[in-house]
Amino acid sequence: MAVSLSFLLILPLITGSESVKTITKVSVKMGASVSIPCSYDLKYRNHVKYLCEGFYWGFCSTQVRTDSPRETGKYSISDDKTQRIFTVTIKRLTADIYFWCIVEIKNGVDDGQHFHLSVTKDTPILWVADQNVTGYIGDNININFNSATSGGIQWCKLGRTCVTQETGEIDGTAVTINKAADNVCSVTMSGLKQKDSGWYYCVKGDFQMPVHLTLTVKPTVAPTTVAATTTVAATITVTGARDNTTTGHKENSPFPALMSLAIPLSVLIFIVIATLSILFVLRRTKRVRIKDSTASKNEGDLTYSEVSFKKNKAAQAASDADMTYSSVVPVKKHNVRMSEGKDEDVTYSTIIHHK
The missing domain is CATH 2.60.40.10 (Immunoglobulins)
Known part of the structure; x- marks a missing residue:
């Protein structure tokens, strides 16, 4: 039992x-x-x-x-x-x-x-950098597997079939298995379809390593970006006959895009600086005019009165107490005619002579 x-x-x-x-x-x-x-x-x-x-x-x-x-x-x-x-x-x-x-x-x-x-504690027999892999529908995807031992691998979809040779298919999608150097094997899936999403696993000897593949729709390129890319490509095509390696590098360079933004930005900065300069000059001119007008007005509001007293020869021997006074009284002018003047518009000056 x-x-x-x-x-x-x-x-x-x-x-x-x-x-x-x-x-x-x-x-x-x-x-x-x-x-x-x-x-x-x-x-x-x-x-x-x-x-x-x-x-x-x-x-x-x-x-x-x-x-x-x-x-x-x-x-x-x-x-x-x-x-x-x-x-x-x-x-x-x-x-x-x-x-x-x-x-x-x-x-x-x-x-x-x-x-x-x-x-x-050591390096695993079969491992991958990330178990979650993302790709785009219609594109190809390449997944690398690292191994501590030499030998080939198999590529399987969980619950479906496996590709055991260098080339094969899983659910109609082409699969290529490549043996690279340093015990690294790669799996390439071409022409991905939405139904290809799911769990797969790599097989090597007694070990397996599962990987989840997530497929999404490839984002579309904005029209402005396409136009800029086309222009850059056309420019590079003219000069590319001399150096194909440099051409490939320029096509991916962000410099043309930066230049397209720098030019309108420079024009905008120039306009702002010019506008501020004109406003500064106008404001300064206005302040000078106001200052001159104020000075003229204040000067016109003053009334000067001067009285001089001349001593004769006999009086020069007199005491130092003899004094001559002169008064200046500022009086606001009114916009009236002289004939209509009143007592309050008259300025009086007093002179006292001390003997």
Whole structure:
């Protein structure tokens, strides 16, 4: 009986599930994070999915579920029901560990598939700079994979077919696998279509590395930018016969665009400076005129009166107390005729002679 129970616990680890699929083994650097995709059949679209940690199915520990908080500590989960793939992310890995991608079956036995994370302090056996790659519909995309060992790779789409040769197709999209130097392999997908979005994985020996490809519509170039680019290209074509390398560099140079902005900006600055100069001169001229007018007005408002007293020879011997007084009284002039003058318009001057 004990033998039969052990066999039942190990059986799912050997066979796996046909309804739930995932990668089998990933090499990860200690302390890093990794995302693992798990595909499922259409019949499981509305079922709860969860991540279970442990080597044996019957004794694994549930870490995160889609029907509860989808992020708990170092674990997170998301479900793409359109492509029928749920993704689990495990952070801050410290040691080798086994997990299960599981779909919950109410009133029945749950369905799932296991995977192994091989954690190393050294360089991983197979790794990529970024698991999330973005491309444009209609363009080509190139993805580089680094490996600690030599040899070829395979390129697969999760739940679909694989390209095992240097060239092939996945869902009608051309795939080219190139072996580069220093144990770097590259995968090129040409003429991308919207349906090419999704999870892929690279295979090398016993290890796989999943990558998610997101495709968007390529942004259109503004008409003004197109016109500027066309002008630059035409100019470079005339001079490009002498140096093709320099021509290629000039086509991507931002200098013409900067010049197109600098010219109108310089004209605008000149106009502003000229306007300010004219205003300054006019204001200064106005101030001088006001000052001259004020001086003339004040000068016209003064009335001078002078009285001189001449002493005879006999009086020169008189006391120094003899004084001559002269008074100047400013009087505001009124715009009236002399014939209409009044007493208040008359200025009196008093002279006192002391003997």
